[in-house]
Amino acid sequence: MINVTFLTADGEKIKTQGLAGSVMGLAVEHDVPGIGGDCGGVCSCATCHVHVAKKDLARVGEASEIEKDMLELTDDVSEASRLCCQITLSEDIDGLEVKVVRE
Amino acid sequence: MQPSKCSNNHQEPLRCDSDSVAPSQAREITTEKCPFSNFDENKVGQFKDSFSLLRQNQGFLDIDDQNDPVKMVLGLKEVRKAAHNWNLFQSEAKPGRIVVPSEVSIRDIRQIPFELDPPSHKYFRSLLEPWFKRPSTLEYQDKLGAIVEHVVSQTINDGTAHKNKQNSYDAVTDIALTIQSRALSVLLNVPMDEAKTWISWGTHVFRSNDNPLDAEKADVLYDYLDAQIQKAKGAPRDDIYGLLLNAKVEGRALSDEEIKGILVLTFAGGRDTVINSLTNTLAYFSDNPDALNFINQHPEHLNSAVEELFRYFSPLTHMGRVATAEGEVAKQHIPDDSRISLCWASANRDETVFDTPNNLVLTRKTNPHVAFGFGIHNCLGATHARALMRIWVKELAHRVAKVDVIEATENIEQWGGVKRKVGFQTLLVRLTGRV
Numbered sequence: 001m002i003n004v005t006f007l008t009a010d011g012e013k014i015k016t017q018g019l020a021g022s023v024m025g026l027a028v029e030h031d032v033p034g035i036g037g038d039c040g041g042v043c044s045c046a047t048c049h050v051h052v053a054k055k056d057l058a059r060v061g062e063a064s065e066i067e068k069d070m071l072e073l074t075d076d077v078s079e080a081s082r083l084c085c086q087i088t089l090s091e092d093i094d095g096l097e098v099k100v101v102r103e
Numbered sequence: 104m105q106p107s108k109c110s111n112n113h114q115e116p117l118r119c120d121s122d123s124v125a126p127s128q129a130r131e132i133t134t135e136k137c138p139f140s141n142f143d144e145n146k147v148g149q150f151k152d153s154f155s156l157l158r159q160n161q162g163f164l165d166i167d168d169q170n171d172p173v174k175m176v177l178g179l180k181e182v183r184k185a186a187h188n189w190n191l192f193q194s195e196a197k198p199g200r201i202v203v204p205s206e207v208s209i210r211d212i213r214q215i216p217f218e219l220d221p222p223s224h225k226y227f228r229s230l231l232e233p234w235f236k237r238p239s240t241l242e243y244q245d246k247l248g249a250i251v252e253h254v255v256s257q258t259i260n261d262g263t264a265h266k267n268k269q270n271s272y273d274a275v276t277d278i279a280l281t282i283q284s285r286a287l288s289v290l291l292n293v294p295m296d297e298a299k300t301w302i303s304w305g306t307h308v309f310r311s312n313d314n315p316l317d318a319e320k321a322d323v324l325y326d327y328l329d330a331q332i333q334k335a336k337g338a339p340r341d342d343i344y345g346l347l348l349n350a351k352v353e354g355r356a357l358s359d360e361e362i363k364g365i366l367v368l369t370f371a372g373g374r375d376t377v378i379n380s381l382t383n384t385l386a387y388f389s390d391n392p393d394a395l396n397f398i399n400q401h402p403e404h405l406n407s408a409v410e411e412l413f414r415y416f417s418p419l420t421h422m423g424r425v426a427t428a429e430g431e432v433a434k435q436h437i438p439d440d441s442r443i444s445l446c447w448a449s450a451n452r453d454e455t456v457f458d459t460p461n462n463l464v465l466t467r468k469t470n471p472h473v474a475f476g477f478g479i480h481n482c483l484g485a486t487h488a489r490a491l492m493r494i495w496v497k498e499l500a501h502r503v504a505k506v507d508v509i510e511a512t513e514n515i516e517q518w519g520g521v522k523r524k525v526g527f528q529t530l531l532v533r534l535t536g537r538v
Contacts (some may be wrong), residue, residue, distance in 0.1 A: 040406035040484060042470035043480070066456065066471050071182065073187040073478070086469075 002089045002103035004096045006032045007048075009103045023098065024048040024085035041085035046070050050098035051080040059092055076101050145312075147508045147530075148387035150416060151217060152461050153523040154449035162433035164446075166519035168204050173442045175421060175518065177471065179450035181433045185424065186445050186478040191425035192432075194480055195220040203444050209318040212325070213366040215361055217480065224479060226352045231365065234346055235290075235483050238490040243289065247491055250285045251498045254278055260535045261504060271509045274530040279381035280306055283497070287373065290487050292342040301370075302328070306378055308371050328366050332359055343369070373484045376418040379514075379526035380492055383416045386530060387463065387507040388499060394465060398500035405500075408465040409492045413464045414472035417448035420516060420523060422476065447473045448523060449513040500536075507533040 004026055008014065010033065018026040027035035027048065036047025043066060052060050057090040062073060063082055071081050084098060108484055115194035131142035166173050176182050185192050198213040199206030213219070216227040237243050258272045284298035291297075307317075308324045334345035347362045357365075368516050388395055398408055421445040432436045438442060451472045452460040482488070497508075510531040516523045 038489065040468075040489075042472075044410060044470055044472050045475075045485075055479055056522055061116045064469070066469050067181075070471055073183055089418075100534065 002094045002096075004089075004093070004098070006029060006030075006035075006098070007063055007097065007099045008033050009100055013047060017088050022085050023087040023093075023096070024083075027084065027100075032067065032100060034102040037085060039085075043067055043070060046074050047102070048081055048084045049053055049074055049076070049101040050084045051078060051101060052082055053097040053099070054080065054094065056093070056096050056098075060086065060087055060096065068081075074101075078084070110281055121330060123241060133512075146390065148383070148390035150383070150524055151523050152449070154446065154450035156453065157521070158449050158453065160470060163435055164297075164519050164521060166203070168169065168442075169208070171200070171205055171207075171442060173203050173423060173444050174432070174437065175292065175444045175448050175449075176433050177449040177469070178455045179453035182445045182447070182450040182473060183477050184477065185432050185443060186480070188430075189220050189424075189479055191475060192220050192443060193220050193427050194221070194424060196425035200425055200442070202428075203421065203423045203442075205423075211322060212367060213364045214371070215367050217372070217484070218364075221479070227365070228421070228479075228483070229348050230352060234343065236486050238487040239528055242495065244490055246289045247286055247494050248498075250282060250289070251491075251494050254282050254285075255387040255498050255502055255534070258417050259534045271507075271531045272532040274382045274385045274532045275306060276376075276529075278385070278532075279378040282375065282381055282491070283377045286377070286487070286491050287370070290343075290369070290484070293344075306375065308369075308374050313388050323362070324367065324370055327442055328363050328370075329359075332362055343465070352367065359423070369484070372482070373488065375526070377488055379418040380413065380416060381532055382527055383418075384412055384492070385506050385532055385534075386501070386508065386511070387412065387415075388503070389508045389532065391463075392505045395466060395500050395503055395505070398496060401454070402497065404466050404491055405497055407467055407470065409489065410415065410470050410472065411463055411465055411467045412456075413474035413489075414451045414467075414470055416480055416526075417451045417472075417474050418525065419474070419476075420448045420525060421446040421533050422480075432454065445473075447476065450526075502536055504536050504537045505535045507532060507535070 001019060004013045004016050006021055006027060014030060014032050015018050016026050016030045022041050024037045024041055029035045036045065038047050039045040050076060057080060060082065065085050067083050070083060115304050130171065154251050156223050162178050162181060164175040164176055164177060176185055193217060197207055198218055199210050203217065209295060216224050219227060256279055260270050280302055285295055286297045286302040287301065288298050304323060320415050335348055339345060347357055347365060350357055399404060421444040426437045426439055426441050432443055451474060454460050475485040508530060512528040513524050514526045514528050516525050
């Protein structure tokens with residue numbers, strides 16, 4: 001199982017576990033506030049914006065050009081920003097911590 | 104006048120070409136009807152990119168509209184930037200002015216929250232979002248599923264149905280309008296019987312087939328909503344009328360006009376767009392029967408398939424904005440108080456962003472389309488539309504082996520010198536069930 005922890009805008013810590021899919025899918029499955037996932041993960045709606053914990057940035061990797069273009073026009077964007085529908089669950093990111101940007 | 108482009112040669116069957124004209128011809132206006140109204144049965148589900156040359160060559164299209172010109176923005180990144188910049192390109196202009204063709208001459212009522220900007224926009228959007236997110240729940244989706252299942256059961260050809268020619272049904276009126284109207288009753292949480300009234304209005308609530316700005320037609324909706332709002336004041340209700348009558352925005356109750364403005368948007372915004380999405384999907388499957396099997400066998404691709412259908416069809420071609428100051432978009436100077444429009448349909452075929460933009464790729468994984476708009480004014484009804492289309496496509500894939508189109512009349516929009524197929528006036532189809 002792959003562990004991912006979400007810190008919501010209200011300060012709540014939600015610990016989740018999953019096997020496959022995306023970090024967004026995991027968030028939706030666990031009703032994490034602030035993660036919409038309206039487009040189901042095709043990088044169209046930007047409702048799954050998170051800030052990745054500094055310690056995890058390198059292993060999560062950089063956003064693609066398409067994702068960067070989306071993030072460019074998103075509120076509260078930072079160097080740690082990712083759309084979590086574009087982060088695939090894998091052993092490489094076990095223990096990931098992300099902060100949800102939207103309330 | 105530039106005559107309609109119709110081809111009639113030995114290589115291709117007779118057909119009307121809804122493709123764009125070259126930039127040099129872009130200001131020619133076409134009004135003639137193509138004499139060859141036969142459709143190409145192998146391409147009925149094909150929706151060409153009408154804006155490709157203009158998008159690649161200049162990035163914009165000038166269109167006139169009742170002496171209030173519009174500069175249509177065509178590239179995805181430029182469209183997104185302008186949509187994001189709500190402060191410069193506002194929606195809270197004179198009611199009806201951001202719509203193209205402008206509805207300024209036929210309505211005073213402001214559609215909410217669509218024709219508001221922050222801060223008012225945020226207050227109304229916060230009030231409405233929980234209601235319009237209900238389609239994410241299984242209970243809501245089950246209701247939509249029952250509606251779709253019922254209509255498919257009625258129209259699928261099991262050898263007993265006899266409606267029109269060769270056991271066929273009009274996908275626009277018999278199928279899509281029925282599903283859209285019944286599904287709207289779920290969105291509003293009103294009895295499904297109400298849908299009978301809405302179906303009786305026909306496919307458009309603001310337009311008749313020969314008049315894009317039909318004030319009398321709009322009055323039918325306004326009168327209906329006035330009556331419903333007054334009726335809802337009499338007793339506690341758990342429908343959208345009850346929600347709005349009991350709601351407060353900035354510490355005050357909503358006026359009847361504001362309630363009506365929200366409801367008009369709900370009725371009008373999800374009418375043609377949903378009907379086109381449902382109908383066009385049938386047209387696509389008629390050309391691509393293998394796609395029905397593929398989705399049926401690979402339900403894990405249902406979501407990407409539906410998002411791709413939305414991108415490819417782009418059921419709302421564009422939406423306008425009004426400049427609050429001088430500005431620039433697509434390297435063009437935009438005068439204060441002039442209009443631009445954000446062309447979602449063109450942006451969704453932008454070859455600098457999408458690989459093979461004119462192919463409908465059911466498994467397209469990354470699909471940053473703007474079929475539901477972009478930025479703070481993105482479509483409030485998108486959750487409902489997505490849920491309905493996922494159920495529609497899944498049901499068709501599960502139960503239908505093939506879709507035959509018997510007759511088709513395309514619905515072609517005209518923007519300046521550009522023609523765009525957005526859907527169908529009629530699409531006579533026969534659905535053959537799986538054995």
